[in-house]
Amino acid sequence: MAITAPIxxxxxxxxxxxxRGVGRTFPPRDRGGRAKAVLADVDLDIxxxxxxxxxxxxxxxxxTLLRQVSGLDAPxxxxxxxxxxxxxxxxxxxxxxFQEPRLLPWRTxxxxxxxxxxxxxxxxxxxxxVTELLELVGLGExxxxxxxxxxxxxxxxxxxxxxLARNPxxxxxxxxxxxxxALTRLKMQDLLLEVHAAEPTTVLLVTxxxxxxxxxxxxxVLLGRPDGAPTSAPAGVRSVVTVxxxxxxxRADAQLALLRAQLLEGLxxxxxxxxxxxxxxxxx
Amino acid sequence: xxxxxxxxTGPVVDRHGKPLRALNQFDARAEEPVAVQDDxxxxxxxxxxxxxxxxxxxxxxxxASGRVRRIGLSLVVPVLLLVAWHVAxxxxxxxxxxxxxxxxxxxxxxVELATRENGPTFFTHIQISVQRVLIGFVIGSxxxxxxxxxxxxxxxxxxxxxxxxxxxxxxxxxGWVPLLVLWIGINxxxxxxxxxxxxxxxxxxxxxxxxxxxxxxxxxxxRAYGLRGTSLLLRVQLPAATPAVVSGLRLALxxxxxxxVAAELIASSMGLGFLxxxxxxxxxxxxxxxxxxxxxxxxxxxxxxxxxxxxRLLRRW
Numbered sequence: 001m002a003i004t005a006p007i008x009x010x011x012x013x014x015x016x017x018x019x020r021g022v023g024r025t026f027p028p029r030d031r032g033g034r035a036k037a038v039l040a041d042v043d044l045d046i047x048x049x050x051x052x053x054x055x056x057x058x059x060x061x062x063x064t065l066l067r068q069v070s071g072l073d074a075p076x077x078x079x080x081x082x083x084x085x086x087x088x089x090x091x092x093x094x095x096x097x098f099q100e101p102r103l104l105p106w107r108t109x110x111x112x113x114x115x116x117x118x119x120x121x122x123x124x125x126x127x128x129x130v131t132e133l134l135e136l137v138g139l140g141e142x143x144x145x146x147x148x149x150x151x152x153x154x155x156x157x158x159x160x161x162x163x164l165a166r167n168p169x170x171x172x173x174x175x176x177x178x179x180x181x182a183l184t185r186l187k188m189q190d191l192l193l194e195v196h197a198a199e200p201t202t203v204l205l206v207t208x209x210x211x212x213x214x215x216x217x218x219x220x221v222l223l224g225r226p227d228g229a230p231t232s233a234p235a236g237v238r239s240v241v242t243v244x245x246x247x248x249x250x251r252a253d254a255q256l257a258l259l260r261a262q263l264l265e266g267l268x269x270x271x272x273x274x275x276x277x278x279x280x281x282x283x284x
Numbered sequence: 285x286x287x288x289x290x291x292x293t294g295p296v297v298d299r300h301g302k303p304l305r306a307l308n309q310f311d312a313r314a315e316e317p318v319a320v321q322d323d324x325x326x327x328x329x330x331x332x333x334x335x336x337x338x339x340x341x342x343x344x345x346x347x348a349s350g351r352v353r354r355i356g357l358s359l360v361v362p363v364l365l366l367v368a369w370h371v372a373x374x375x376x377x378x379x380x381x382x383x384x385x386x387x388x389x390x391x392x393x394x395v396e397l398a399t400r401e402n403g404p405t406f407f408t409h410i411q412i413s414v415q416r417v418l419i420g421f422v423i424g425s426x427x428x429x430x431x432x433x434x435x436x437x438x439x440x441x442x443x444x445x446x447x448x449x450x451x452x453x454x455x456x457x458x459g460w461v462p463l464l465v466l467w468i469g470i471n472x473x474x475x476x477x478x479x480x481x482x483x484x485x486x487x488x489x490x491x492x493x494x495x496x497x498x499x500x501x502x503x504x505x506x507r508a509y510g511l512r513g514t515s516l517l518l519r520v521q522l523p524a525a526t527p528a529v530v531s532g533l534r535l536a537l538x539x540x541x542x543x544x545v546a547a548e549l550i551a552s553s554m555g556l557g558f559l560x561x562x563x564x565x566x567x568x569x570x571x572x573x574x575x576x577x578x579x580x581x582x583x584x585x586x587x588x589x590x591x592x593x594x595x596r597l598l599r600r601w
Contacts, residue, residue, distance in 0.1 A: 070508060072504065072507065072508055090507060090508060090510055090512075092510060095508075095509075096505075096508040098501070098504075098505065100501060102501050102502060102504075102505035104502060104519075104520065104523065104524075105601065106523050106524075106526075106600045106601055107600075115506075115509050115511075115519070116509055119510060146600070162509070166509065
């Protein structure tokens, strides 16, 4: 996806994130029920400006962990530090984009993006910033549209612009492209990389898509239960994979194909990967 | 309309006739900036200056004629009723004038009331009734909005108040009259208060339930962007509930007219409700019909006015 407008370079605060022994246990739903431990002892350090992808089987607590980082929910154990200070409640340094665009249907795209602006932003400066961000995500022509008048991909781009309007130190993305069609998803991935190059904030994203994780992230974190643990056991960090190669990466890279096979096995999905293929590529 | 770059529209070329490079997602930058690509808005949705979708609006000519047709259609039944009424009273004489006076004599009664020298004229009755309805409606709906918001947003208030308010709601309008007369007295206040009670409940019910059912996803998104308390209410919850609030206001206005007649049936010396009871006591069937028709017309007119407001308010939804 092409960026049609020059991007104003801004001094951008990218914050490191430290997850220290975080656990989240949900109270029982009804009397006599059992408390459900979703996460336990999660430790993770994310450097400022890094892109980290969280992957894991459905229901393993990826989104729960994101909610702890963004302050939408509070951990029952441990704590999360952004730039050295603990997260308590909704954090100004964090911006979230959800799987659904969640735009306010009665506002135009520009007005929706303006919601993301930090409190007390000067009116003209705010309007200028909104225009700039909408151009950054390729919606410069569509500022006056309402969410129901645009496609899902466009709405999701507006949602990304809204998150960026917050000038976040940490950008938290919960399966941001999960609801999009395959082609739009590939374009959005490139858009995210362009946005990250223009505004290099720390990005923590959840995805179901191993290829997406390998294409976007500096490191991929596999969340899950320990091997052999019962299904009611809480999830933790199974492994952290550092993805080789500078972005933009070749989606067909053999090294990535090998990592992909490993991660899929880690997710409990047989990859049917034939190892000598990769070896053949290495020998070239 | 062909959207450049859309799939299935034939050869995909740019305006120079070259293959459109931007279509290749691995291609970081298109040679020519392509503003709107395949995920452009659906072709049929065109946006006008005011941001409304043009597709929902047919050509101006056909729209105007459609409106005339609708108004004409809605007048058919009243005109037929009027003709039947006239025929049954004046032509065939099926009904005696003490049973059902003719339309002509109802109009004559109106003219007589409007021009009389002593006592309140027809217009005084209308004026005082409209005044009571409007003041009562405003007081009742503002209170309904406030209490509805409280019950809709706070679980504590919901638990404390919802049951009691629901029980009070079940009291019929006339049931309030003796108490209001006893406590407030026979004056304007007691009548306006009764109308306010009538306006309160529809607004209260719709606001409380609409706020309770605002999309939790939107509320969470609002919270994630630092909105809370009043700012969350004003920016997310109330706008999301607006369609329901407006229809609650519409119901409340209709109910205000019902409660007005209840208020004026007892202990009043002016107003359409008074005209109704007074005429019934004096056997003036023509004036009874006059006040009923006036109430019907006034109710319909105020409803139409609020309908216009509704359309303007909800244009964005």
